Amino acid sequence: MDGSQGRIGAAPLEPTAVRRFLADNPDFLREDDGLLQELGLKVDGGNVVEFGPAAIARVHAAHQREALQRQQLEEIARANFSAQAQTHGAVVDLLDARNHADLAHRIDHLAQHRFGLAAAGIALEGERAPAGWRLLVEGQVDMILGDHGLARMGVLPTALGLFDGRQTEVRSMALVRMAMWEPSRQGVLAFGSADPEGFTPDMGPELVAFLARVVERTAERWPLL
Template sequence: MSDSQEAIAPPMDKNLTEEDVLSFLQNNPKFLQKNPEACDYLIPPKNGAGKDGKKVADFQSFMIERLKTDKEKVLETTQAIVENARSNMNNQQRIHAVILRLLEAKNFEEFISIITMDMSQMLDTDISVFVVESNGQDIPHVQTNGIRVLPEGTIDNWMNGQSVMLQNNISGIEAIYGGGANLVQSQALLRIDIAMDTPPAILAFGSRDPNMFGEGQATELISFLARVVERAFRNWLKQPN
């Protein structure tokens, strides 16, 4: 490589001495703490004494400890990713099992029973409820055992335009959970729109675990479940889309 092709080092102060560097570090004791990448440019000193007879700091040990810390962080992140993937797979399998169970219903009453009885066990929640707005006459089978009825406008007020609402550290709503409200400390509310000419409904899951549901959790799987429930309702009630 010719002189013209060699990398040109940045200009340095020719008057800069080792004493200047040492003085700077003494006056800025947190320099390496704030700029740990500077250690990458240093050759770790050997154990022993410096020019003044004092013990030399073992930067090699420092670098090893830093590598250990970095490794631990990587392992923690990897473990979190693996656990999250396992949890997602487990949840997916549960949702699939619930959907297959819904498809096995032989009549509307069994379909509702699966929603209000089987779902909570299959999804590892404490209670599952189907709630619909109604005046008692505008939806066929609205008086079926297991369906809870609310006054018109209630669900819109609760959901505030959202299709899924996840809440933690709450007190259960008696209008939804009835006598089980005292047990509920977190919940998932899924809006169910059966058809254009039917009032809104919600599929509610309640848990005694205050952090089982909460903002920031993924909602794709339970949203898919809600869409399946909607379509199943239409089939049973012979409602158009």
């Protein structure tokens, strides 16, 4: 082994060192048939190293992976933009509610016709709830959400009662905690999807939590009678 080979063998294999070694030892790669074959390269009649089928296949596969990843990112970006636009439109509709019953009706209508869901509803703990709202016993919100705190998503059979009359249509759901009036009353905003994968635990709750805050502020316009 000559001095150049000794130096690269002793130093860390950094790209710049490898490039410098090959430039200083041009015959090293051309004369090592085993290495050329392993790399998918070959030497043509003019002593020019060419890419062989294996190397070309690797480059093509890498290009396909990059194109697929770019396509997936673009699809996610379009879906997020569409969801945000639909959410902003929903806020305008909710702010036009005339009373608690109308607010509950608008939530359900928006869920079905703007977001393509099966149902939506509002539930409130206490002794009474507004017309169109589901009544829960004290502490039931904590029982429904468990250790998830603000929001919970996924397949939750024990929460199907929040979708009174349409339980059989709901396969997955998004539940968000709400707190309204003084003293605070605990409640839940519930969205139900007919798709078992419509809401999954790994989804971010930001948009549904935002709608819950809008529902809270809108509901507080009117006293709880």
